[in-house]
Amino acid sequence: MMLIDKYYKKESSDKISDIDRVTGGYIKAIGRENCDDAVSVDPREEISFYLACESRSAISWYPFEREASVLEIGGDFGNIAGELCDRVSQVVIAENSLFRAQMICERYRHRENLTVYAGEVSDMEFPWAFDYIVILGLADKTGSYGASEEYYLRIFKHLRKLLKEEGKLLLADDNLYSLSCCQQGDGALNPQSHMEKFSKAQMVSLLGEAGFPYIKFYYPLPDYKLVGRVYSDEALPSAAEWNCLLHYDCEDQSFLASNMELFTGLTDNHLFTAFAPSFFMEAGRKDNLSQIKKANVLFGDNYELPFLGFDWKKKGYSSLTKAVEDYRAGAVDKERAASAVLRTDQDHRVLEKVLEVELDLLKKLKEVCGRHGLTLYAMYGTLLGAVRRAGIVTGDDDIDVALKREDFDKLLTLQDEFADPYFLQTPAGDECFYGGYLKLRNGSTTALHPQNWWVNCCEGISIDIFPLDSGFSNVKKEAAKRRKIKIWQRFLYAKAYGYFPCFKDMKLLKWKAYKYIGKLFTREQLAHYLDQALSETDGKDASPFGIYAHYLQDGREPQIFDKKAFDRSIRLSYEELELDAPAGWDGILRKVYGENYIDRLPWHESKQRHGFYDAQAPYQSYKPHFNGLFRPQPQEGKKVVLFGDEALFGSYFEKYGSQYVPKALVSFQAYGKKSIHGIPVQKWDAYMEGRPDLSEIYPVVCSFDIRSAIASLKAAGLNDYYVYLHSREWILLANYTFAMREFE
Secondary structure (H helix, E strand, O other): OEEEOOOOOOOOOOOOOHHHHHHHHHHHHHOOOOOHHHHHHOOOHHHHHHHOHHHHHHOOOOOOOOOOEEEEEOOOOOOOHHHHHHHOOEEEEEEOOHHHHHHHHHHOOOOOOEEEEEOOHHHOOOOOOEEEEEEEOHHHHHOOOOOOHHHHHHHHHHHHHHEEEEEEEEEEEEEOOOHHHHEOOOOOEOHHHHOOOEOHHHHHHHHHHOOOOEEEEEEEEEOOOOEEEEEEOOEOOOHHHHHHHOOOOOOOHHHHHHOHHHHHHHHHOOOHHHHOOEEEEEEEOOOOOOOOOEEEOOOOOOOOOOOOOOOHHHHHHHHHHHHHHHHHHHHHHHHHHHHHOOOOOOOHHHHHHHHHHHHHHHHHHHHHHHHOOOOOEEOHHHHHHHHHHOOOOOOOOOOEEEEEHHHHHHHHOOHHHOOOOEEEEOOOOOOOOOOOOEEEEEOOOEEEOHHHOOOOOOOOEEEEEEEEEEOOOOHHHHHHHHHHHHHHHHHHHHHHHOOOOOEOOEOHHHHHHHHHHHOOOOHHHHHHHHHHHHHOOOOOOOOOEEEOOOOOOOOOOOEEEOHHHHOOEEEEEEOOEEEEEEOOHHHHHHHHHOOOOOOOOOOOOOOEOOOEEEOOOOHHHOHHHHOOOOOOOOOOOOEEEEEEOHHHHHHHHHHHOOOOOOOEEEEOOOOOOOEEOOEEEEEHHHHHHOOOOHHHEEEEEEOOOHHHHHHHHHHOOOOOOEEOOOOHHHHHEOOOHHHHHHHO
16 A cells, blocks of 8 residues: 655645544544444445445446556545455555545555555656546546536546556446436426536537547446446336436425336336436447446345335335345455455564665665766566555565666765665675675664575675676677676685585585685675676677576576666656656566566465564674574583474474483473473473573574564573574575474
């Protein structure tokens, strides 16, 4: 969820109506999307319209394409936002009121595929064209009461530019000649009382002139705000259906009864479409409009109209009321079902703090690049997030940016501008290596990686900075460039991680050769040769262009893009920042993530992070506890005590049990075994109640949930702990329960 208010130009003193304040108060108090609780205690029509789940009926019947993007103009308080988010891949709401925009964000704060813009849509710039644009209530949503037809014509022409060629404009509004619009308190008909409305003929003319030659009309009953049934020109309602479902503002029962004959006459003379309560219009530039003829919405397919006697309105609406009640009950069940299958990573609270640090790093990098005229491009998941939701993709834990080679080399000369706690990590400047790109780190935080287990390097939270390089148009020269890059990458890996018996795609003998030959070079020399290989090019327009600074193992290719995509850049919002993006961002995202890049990936329990994170403690405070068990070895007189999970106690015994026999086994969970290898298993609370001498304990964490175990030990005063891991890769898991499956 993202709120973008840079287009909001009104004065902050704009008045907020009483009903808006009350509605916003309900949203904050209830704290979830379904706000039917407010409707049950506040019968006002506005509250029902803004908050009741049946407001979704306005568009729940329409067959949106699942992969589509939708722009809704005028979101009110999110009447249909939830329905749109459920139905399509990307939803953008342009809301004229800043207060209402903020309340939409509050109500739908957990929605990843929703972005809210505050301001006039005519002032806004969007990074892509839309598949659908939705406006429910023309005058209401465009702030144009009493406006001329020319005003609406300009609006429709502007909206056409925001749509894809095959896109559709969806409009709903009251009919100028609707009986409910025309009637006055005395029962007389006067369409002039609602001149901000349009007739069917007027809408056809306006839309056609605006460039929408294909138009289809639907007729929702009772009206477009609360839809019991939808009809079309291919399937019109009977007189009984019209009479039963039509909504009246007039309370004069004798007037309603006297018009029964009128409804029948209008229907028999095929005049329903001229006097229908409201229209739902689908307009496009292509002949690709939907094929719906009739749809039950609030009413089920088996619903039967009540007998129409004198008290037909009461009978009709008692049935409609029942339909609404059933709809609300179904919405509650749907919400509960969604909650039951909701997938949230177990480290999500840690990740929130991590992302704050990463955004600060990005801000610092932008400042330095801005001072020196360097163009910093959003790349990979960062570009995807900027396009998809104007911010970090939910569940993502890294930020990726890129610079063209000339700017990248200049950045390398600006390392002194990153004062503590910032650190620009380069292949030549630290003992770790990642392929040839840079990392900007915050040295007062932690992001441990198993690759750097025994490496003395900075392991604070970081963002990645990639060089964009050109290659050779000649196939043989391009292949030679890639071979050279891989050779120098291997030498740098060997220089950093020679303690591993083998590494990546290099078996024992090849790995040894790189380790020993690499000793002839300094780290700085190897980094220089790699940069030379990365930047080699024939400079031709047809030469490949992209990111070569990934290690090309197992047949992997460099990430090559269309060079023209970077001929110019555009500005995209990213959280509270503005980032440059290649104008050809769509082609880049399709190349990296496939045609359906806009879709959210399914949740996986096995998800891995880019490090073991702590945004509030420096990595130096963690590395001694992680970089190898029993280094240093337990001092004489110290008693090894395992704290954690029973399943891992057995793993520990297999590896270290004969050398460092534990004196006690302490479980944080309810245990099932009374003893392991003859050593009693004790509960944490019971063990601590025995007041053990903490100075004599050598604590070893043997827990799936490492963070919680460490927190418990620290709270008890056991700060000199060591961590046993069945697999070092476990520290990267977003969900520690995935590791438990290995022991099920």
